[in-house]
Amino acid sequence: MAGRFSGRVAFVTGGSRGIGKGIVERFAEEGAKVAFIDLNEEALSATTNELREKGYEVFSKVANVVDAEQVEAAIKEAYEAFGSIDILVNNAGVIRDNLLFKMTDSDWQTVMDVHLKGSFNAARAAQKYMVENKYGRIINISSTSALGNRGQANYAAAKAGLQGFTKTLAIELGRYGITANSVAPGFIETEMTKETADRIGVPFEQLIQHSVASIPVGRSGKPADIANAVAFFADEQSSFVNGQVIYVAGGPKN
Structure with a gap:
């Protein structure tokens, strides 16, 4: 597996923790130069x-994905540092959970933004x-919540929106050797x-146990599980896989 992304440059948003960090680590381990913002x-x-202590070549910068100028500047700097942008993973995310009648304008807008x-x-x-290079892989991180979640x-609306966004990018950019797919x-x-556990007032272990009870494979997911699916879409050999959404949830999601 080592070296699958050798010579490639990956750019990951929200790459410092959780799923984003798992994705950054996977690309680095498999030979990519990795840029990430948070x-x-x-x-x-x-x-x-x-x-860097592990010897990986990385570029990182504090940037807010909501600010177009900051994002453009960070991607430009990564391009100038590494000479290419081959893979983009849109992972940055926030939650502002609440029942509809309690949800504020800010709760809604922050998540959409x-x-x-x-x-x-x-x-x-x-x-x-990517268009200039006639090659690219765009992977958007959606969620099973796209199917609705209390x-x-x-x-849920934002993550479902990302799936429509993904499919449109696939249609528009395919001719340039760029694929767009989504991991949910x-x-x-x-x-x-x-x-989430803190918000609903339960210990994290209890939330994990409760979630595992409804997962067919009988375990909860780890960031590495998502990184595996992202790596599949990012692979050069996945060039005929375009506009797809893969649910990585330990069971089928309809």
Whole structure:
């Protein structure tokens, strides 16, 4: 497996923690030069140092995906540092869960901005380099919540929107050797799901056990499980797989 992405450059949004970090690590382990952005300066710095200590070539920068100029500047810097942008993973995400009648304008807008506007900003900035190079892989991180989930009207709508966005990019960019696909995780053990446990007032272990009870494979997901699916879509050999959504959830999702 080592070296599958040798000579490739991957750019990951929200790459400092959880799923994003797992994806960054996978690309680095398999030979890619990896660039990632995050708003969390402390986590960004820690992950960057961790990867460099292992001898990986990384570029990282504090940037807000909602700000088009910041995203464009970060992608341009990564391109100038590494000479290419071959793979883009739109992973940056936030949750502002609440039942509809309690959901504020800010709860709704923040989630829409980070997931949809953020992915739009990054894809628009990265495609320029990919079109020029006649090669690219865009992978958007959706969620099983796209199919509907109590307390997540905002998140479910944004993640479903990302799937429509993915399919449209696939249609528009396919002729340039660029594919666009989406990975939709189920329950994954991350900082974000820990926040969910805190919000509903249960210990994280209890939330994991409750979730596992309904997962056919009988275990919860780890960031590496999502990184595996992302790596499949990012592979050069996956050039005929385009506009697809794969649910990585330990069982079928309809």
